[in-house]
Amino acid sequence: MKEDKQTQKTSQNGRVSRRAVLTGAAGAVGASVLGLKTRTASGQDRGADVSPGHPATEVGTRSSFEQPKRMPGGFVSRTPLQDLHGAITPADLHFERHHSGVPAIDPRTYRLLVHGLVERPTVFTLTDLKRFPAVSRICFLECSGNLGRQGAEKTRPQELCGLTSQSEWTGVMLSTLFREVGARPEAKWFLAEGQDAAVMTRSIPIEKASDDAMIAYAQNGEPLRPEQGYPVRLLLPGFEGNSSVKWLRRLDLAAQPFMTREETSRYTDPLADGTARQFSFVMDARSVITSPSYPQTIEPGWMEIRGIAWSGRGKIQRVEISTDGGKMWSRAVLQGPVLPKAHTRFGLMWKWNGAPAVIMSKAVDETGYAQPDWTALQSVRGRRTRYHQNPITGWKVGADGQVLFAIERVS
Amino acid sequence: MKDGMRRLTILMLAAFGTVSSTAQSPPARFGLGQPAPADLIGAWDIAVMPDGKGLPPGKGTSAAGAAIYAAQCAMCHGAKGEGGTADALVGPEPKAFAPFGPQYEKSRGDARDVPFTIGNYWPYATTIFDYIRRAMPPNAAGSLKADQIYSLTAFLLAKNGIIAENAVIDARTLPAVMMPARNRFVPDDRAGGPKVR
Numbered sequence: 001m002k003e004d005k006q007t008q009k010t011s012q013n014g015r016v017s018r019r020a021v022l023t024g025a026a027g028a029v030g031a032s033v034l035g036l037k038t039r040t041a042s043g044q045d046r047g048a049d050v051s052p053g054h055p056a057t058e059v060g061t062r063s064s065f066e067q068p069k070r071m072p073g074g075f076v077s078r079t080p081l082q083d084l085h086g087a088i089t090p091a092d093l094h095f096e097r098h099h100s101g102v103p104a105i106d107p108r109t110y111r112l113l114v115h116g117l118v119e120r121p122t123v124f125t126l127t128d129l130k131r132f133p134a135v136s137r138i139c140f141l142e143c144s145g146n147l148g149r150q151g152a153e154k155t156r157p158q159e160l161c162g163l164t165s166q167s168e169w170t171g172v173m174l175s176t177l178f179r180e181v182g183a184r185p186e187a188k189w190f191l192a193e194g195q196d197a198a199v200m201t202r203s204i205p206i207e208k209a210s211d212d213a214m215i216a217y218a219q220n221g222e223p224l225r226p227e228q229g230y231p232v233r234l235l236l237p238g239f240e241g242n243s244s245v246k247w248l249r250r251l252d253l254a255a256q257p258f259m260t261r262e263e264t265s266r267y268t269d270p271l272a273d274g275t276a277r278q279f280s281f282v283m284d285a286r287s288v289i290t291s292p293s294y295p296q297t298i299e300p301g302w303m304e305i306r307g308i309a310w311s312g313r314g315k316i317q318r319v320e321i322s323t324d325g326g327k328m329w330s331r332a333v334l335q336g337p338v339l340p341k342a343h344t345r346f347g348l349m350w351k352w353n354g355a356p357a358v359i360m361s362k363a364v365d366e367t368g369y370a371q372p373d374w375t376a377l378q379s380v381r382g383r384r385t386r387y388h389q390n391p392i393t394g395w396k397v398g399a400d401g402q403v404l405f406a407i408e409r410v411s
Numbered sequence: 412m413k414d415g416m417r418r419l420t421i422l423m424l425a426a427f428g429t430v431s432s433t434a435q436s437p438p439a440r441f442g443l444g445q446p447a448p449a450d451l452i453g454a455w456d457i458a459v460m461p462d463g464k465g466l467p468p469g470k471g472t473s474a475a476g477a478a479i480y481a482a483q484c485a486m487c488h489g490a491k492g493e494g495g496t497a498d499a500l501v502g503p504e505p506k507a508f509a510p511f512g513p514q515y516e517k518s519r520g521d522a523r524d525v526p527f528t529i530g531n532y533w534p535y536a537t538t539i540f541d542y543i544r545r546a547m548p549p550n551a552a553g554s555l556k557a558d559q560i561y562s563l564t565a566f567l568l569a570k571n572g573i574i575a576e577n578a579v580i581d582a583r584t585l586p587a588v589m590m591p592a593r594n595r596f597v598p599d600d601r602a603g604g605p606k607v608r
Contacts, residue, residue: 100549113447114456121447128443180440191458198546199553201458250455259461259535261542265527270594274510276532280599313603321445367603376607384511 025091032097046080067094071158075099078148078162080288087138087335087343089165091220097143097163099262100198103247107223107231112215116190116253119182126231129217131182132172137214137237139341140166140310142283144240144267144387148297155405157290160393164310166343167228169235174209178253182211187253191260192234192245196279202243203257204236205279212237212341215248218384238312238341239281240387242267272382285371287319287363295302297401300354305332308343311365315339318364319346325358325394325406326373332361340366352397358406360394374407444473459541463586469557470581473574476566479559483548492528492570501570506531506591529554530571533554534596536588539564 036049062068068083070093077096079089096102107126115121142164148155156162187206194200204213216235217224224230229246236244242262257263257279269277287309292298303325309316315338321328332346346361363371374391394406414488459465481490490496492501494558504525505511511525525531529539543560555563565580574580574588 018545100546100552111451113451114444115447115452115456121452122444123447123451124444131443133437180443182440193455193458194428197552198549199457201545252456252458252462256460256462258458258541259538260458261538261546264535264538264596265529265533268513269593270527270532272597274505275597276595277599277601278596280601282599282601282603284601284603363601368605369603370605372607380607382510 022281047130070095071162072096075101076143076163078158079165081162081164082293083159084290085345087166087308088220089167091167091222091225091228093125094165094167094219094225094228095143095163097241098196098227098246099200100196101224103196104226104391105195105231105247110231110249112232112248114177114181114251114253116251117184117187117255118178118253119184120180122181125178126217129172129177129215129232134170135214136168136170137212138166138168138339139235139237140164140283140343141241141244141335142234142310142312144242144280144283145398147343147389153404154294156295157288157293160405161286161288163241164343166310167219168221169214169216170218170221171214171232171235174213174215174234177215177251178209178226183253186255189254189257191252191258192243192248192255193250194229195247195249198260199249200245201258202245202262203254203259203260203279204234204243204281206253207399208236208239208281232285236281238283238314240267240283243281250381263358265386269381269387270384272380280388281312283310284388284390285309285311285313285363285365285369287314287316287361287371287395289321289361289395290361292359292397292403293395294405298350298352298403299401301318302349302351302353304347304362305345305350305359306345309334309346309361309363309395310341310343311363311367311369312341314341314366316344316346316363317366317368319344319363320362321346321350322360322362322394323350323357326360326392329362354399354401356399357397358394359397360392360406362392387408423439423480456527457544459537459544460545461535461537461586463537463582466537466582466585467557468582469561471558471560471565472579473562473563473565473569475558475578476562476569477565479555479563480566483555484563487548492567494526499528500567501530502526503530503572503591528571529567530573530591530596532595534593536564536568536573536585536590539567540585 038047039045039049068080070077075098079095099380108364110126112124139268146161146163165386189203189205192202192204214235217232219228224233232248233246234248269280287307289305289307291306305321309319319332321332322329332348335345338344371390371392377391395403396406397403487497488500493499540560543563561580568574569576
């Protein structure tokens with residue numbers, strides 16, 4: 001039945017659409033590939049396998065028809081945003097960025113040292129950390145260097161901004177831990193140090209600890225993935241990913257920042273006037289349309305323009321979508337719940353008439369900040385800024401339905 | 412009626428009283444974790460601060476650093492620190508407050524060809540020591556001894572024209588080195604709202 005409908009649709013259009021190939025494959029072609037028998041002994045075609053499928057398993061797997069993949073290269077891998085739905089990133093597709101590879105840390109010998117300007121320098125085991133009140137929150141993590149493959153038309157959302165992902169994180173509030181060790185009032189910063197081969201460090205203002213910083217040991221309901229800091233990481237909602245130090249082994253409370261390499265020569269923003277912005281932690285509002293996007297080819301008619309929007313400063317207030325290259329903007333529907341410092345899914349139904357179009361999205365957050373276009377961003381930042389680039393981007397749709405990255409030159 | 416209400420109130424208080432005696436209000440401290448052993452803090456706390464706190468005994472010179480650099484660093488950072496598979500380390504231009512932006516670009520062609528280096532973009536000399544000790548060389552992090560790290564630091568500072576070739580770098584002299592990029596850095600002025608910064 002389903003196959004018939006699909007065939008009909010294909011012949012009406014006069015050509016085989018990508019969609020027909022994909023969905024049709026799951027029915028007719030899929031059955032023969034898997035060697036399923038749908039015809040019974042009496043000759044009746046049940047349209048379903050006549051023998052039982054595989055029994056229950058200890059650990060589930062993806063359908064063999066679905067193969068979303070990160071795009072790894074050295075010490076970085078990008079999330080396939082174009083393959084995802086909703087707001088949560090499957091943990092095995094969460095982006096990675098590390099400076100010296102993923103360490104293997106035994107949770108039985110793991111220790112977190114908290115010292116410096118505290119009343120009681122203390123060592124916590126993983127068991128200790130799990131005895132504190134547990135808190136869970138959903139938030140995005142984004143690398144501040146999240147603008148990729150500039151200029152090329154054949155850029156997918158994954159290359160463009162796949163260094164952002166979202167999880168539900170569980171752990172203990174850092175404020176709880178700092179109360180436990182007796183943080184002294186003269187402590188204004190704390191150093192967070194990883195247990196990776198580079199023992200990477202960042203200095204964080206103490207206010208973040210009393211605000212919403214967490215020590216996380218779980219991600220989407222299970223222990224952290226090694227790539228995300230197993231067994232324990234720092235989690236600073238809304239801040240650039242690098243500061244949420246993974247494989248966390250040490251917190252050193254101090255009166256001054258430590259001026260580590262990652263907060264001086266890296267992760268700073270050189271501006272046009274010769275100065276460089278330092279400790280620029282917060283990720284400004286941004287959005288990206290994940291569908292339609294390269295490498296899709298679309299058909300005329302109704303479809304939903306979909307994407308994600310997020311802001312490190314709070315909730316997304318609204319997302320606007322243009323289908324004419326930025327002349328007219330319409331308000332997209334936000335999928336609730338709209339959480340602060342979280343990827344928010346948006347959508348807008350669009351009837352494509354078959355004429356060339358450029359579709360773009362613009363996020364506005366609850367502070368009133370609107371995602372700027374590339375020219376506006378470059379005019380205030382200059383040309384050498386390497387981090388915190390959040391320009392409006394879009395996709396151009398050709399008369400043939402092919403979707404390509406729309407910004408010709410963003411660097 | 413009044414009595415009935417009072418009796419109900421007393422019953423409710425008793426009920427809530429029972430609940431709150433089981434779920435105790437949390438204390439300021441839970442008493443979890445163990446006092447940190449001094450030897451653990453000593454082994455792990457290798458951070459160096461801009462005022463020199465954390466710098467170990469020892470010393471080094473650019474001449475001694477040149478040999479270590481050639482053997483352990485040049486293959487990635489280039490023979491003269493000009494960069495290779497890893498970052499450029501040497502390059503004093505643009506100086507002091509000169510921007511990496513349009514003005515500088517005009518006089519040099521394309522500013523994107525000018526790398527960020529220790530000479531033009533590192534605000535604190537102590538960071539060089541801290542980072543080398545922490546992370547370099549990448550395949551054997553933590554293998555260099557204090558004198559070797561002081562020497563490499565001296566070499567990189569001298570090649571950038573920041574200290575004299577014969578200067579001795581140690582826990583006293585390193586924090587006193589004034590880096591050309593020291594005053595380049597300004598606090599983040601972005602704060603949300605309609606203005607793009």
